[in-house]
Amino acid sequence: MTHGSHRLMLGLLAGLVLTTGAAAQQSPVTSMPRPAPQSGPAVDESALRYFARQGDERRLRAETARLAAIYPGWVPPADPLAEVSTVDESLQAMWDLFGAGDLAGVDAAIAARQASDPNWHAPKDLVDALAASTAAADIRAAAIAREHARVIALAANHPDILVCTNVDLLWSLAEAFAAAGSDNRAVEAYQFVLNHCDPSPERLATMQKARLVLSADDLEVLYLLERDGEFASVRVDQARQMLADVVGGALRQADPAAVSLMQQTVAAEPSAGDLRLLGYYELKNNRGRQARMLFQKAFDIDSAPESITGLALSMMQTRDLVDAESLLADHRYGSDELDGLYLTVANAVLLAMPPIELEPDTLVRITDSINEAKDYAGAQAVGWYALNYQQSQTAARWFQKALEYNPGYEPAAYGLLVASDKLKDRETVKEIMRKWGALSPRIALFGTPGAPTEAPVISSIPEPSLYAPAVYRLGSAPAFLLVAQQTAAQKRAYAQCGTYRDPATLSPAQALPRAWCLMDLERSSEAEAAFRRAILTTSVTARTDGYYGLTLALLRVGLVEEAAIAAAAMPQSAERVREMQLAILSSTAVAYFNIGRYDEVLQLLDHRAHMAPEQNDLLTIRAWSYYHLGRLRDARHIFAAVAATGYADAQRGLEAVEAHSFQ
16 A cells, blocks of 8 residues: 555544554654665565466455565565565465465464464564455444444554455445534545545445445436446446435435436336336336336336236326236236235226126126135225116125125115115015114114215225235225215215315325315225325324325225224324224224224223213123123113113114014
């Protein structure tokens, strides 16, 4: 290392050298013992000749530079392979151990020789080489362990090893500076390599490593040292990462230059991975047509599940649902994700408004897949599809099938109610209202003015995640479009948000009032999507309101666990916390009741009862739970009390208890 290089490295290390002793407080350069210039210094060239014999060009260059720095005026031998007059076999064995990387063996050999010959001292070249290799090994170990302060301290005490032949140590030092928050020193370390280390592979690797730890602005400083476009691939990697961060949600928007660079890259040398990345970026920005073209190109190059998923999602965003179903039907068994996405698309096709008239083969394919998967949401979607085409008997069978797959699925019960009413099947209508009236307000109000009677519509399209899409679904309880409204407030709400609008086209400030409007219309799935858009706001107050609304929307569509997560996302007022806790407990109790977990229903209701009194609907659920558990006395007591208020389901429960008592 030259004196100029020493000064540059000292600049890197200034202010971060550990000061644990007098020696440490000295300059790493001035603290090194140097022989005074003299005539014909005795230079130990054994290491130089050893590396020459081994053919180790890297170490030969490093040793030559080291000796030149220590002994000014020293001239390297013209032929380091030339035989010397005498050979110290013991010393040669030590160098052999050193060359093999056995540093402990070298130490042991030195100690053994000194024990047998107290007057013998290891040559300075060997001692220095051993110390340098030990320090380098220590720095590498500290870097692997991510002990950044130790990396910096070791480098400060051993600047002579921070040379181009040990470029990995310079990289480790730069990464340690960046981890310690000293970005300017990290930049200087990378600059040192780019200014002094010529081999192109090492320069490119330096930029690749710098990209992982430096900001875009700091990288621009290093790009100034580029030669003949050698860092072009690094710029592309940087653009890839920016787009990936946008798609993954870590970054709000990408630099237009990065987008342009990726577009140029795929135009010049298209790859499926880059095309998919650009496709997901376009999807994120609600540009489904552009996304579809990109995913189609990716699919043409590589028909992997990732390409198929992206292509199907782009079709869904542009509402080309039949195309998406056809694509996935041919590839649905390629992965579990594709299989799940196919069912989502199939449901969306069935629930589309206005209805899509499907070819017979397509309809058979969809219904077969729903039966195969025992997909209760899909079965009820077939029911609504049949109702749209006035096939009430077929619709009723599919709603019944959905209830067979999931007896607690309220949308199917409601669909069966509508179909049975159209069929004039009064007994089934009465039975559904008896069983579900206490659990579903829309079933309890069925037949009254303003009650919902329309088929469900698609409320949202699942948002894609980068490369590994999660399980896609439209929600366990699709929204219902209300045609007749009961109050003036609901009429105003319908005028404001009665038609579908993609939440991605709204700003967070626009999404929040629309979400509450949708809640007024009982379009909870659409409200959920709008609330998810609203919580992206920078306003703490608005974000708090958004999470509150999201909790209520999730509860309405039956996603209790997700509602609990949303409820805990932001601090809320004591009143809201209590309201959400009560709602979550109530919803969980209803869900458990629907699947017959009566002991847990009672535990949840007991917990809730400590917070607020139970109304007739929950009291009736409690009584029915007692009934199913054989606690008839407790059930009779509650049924009688609630029936006295005129609550019909409680009266039916009381009759059931009495009938059971006579058996």
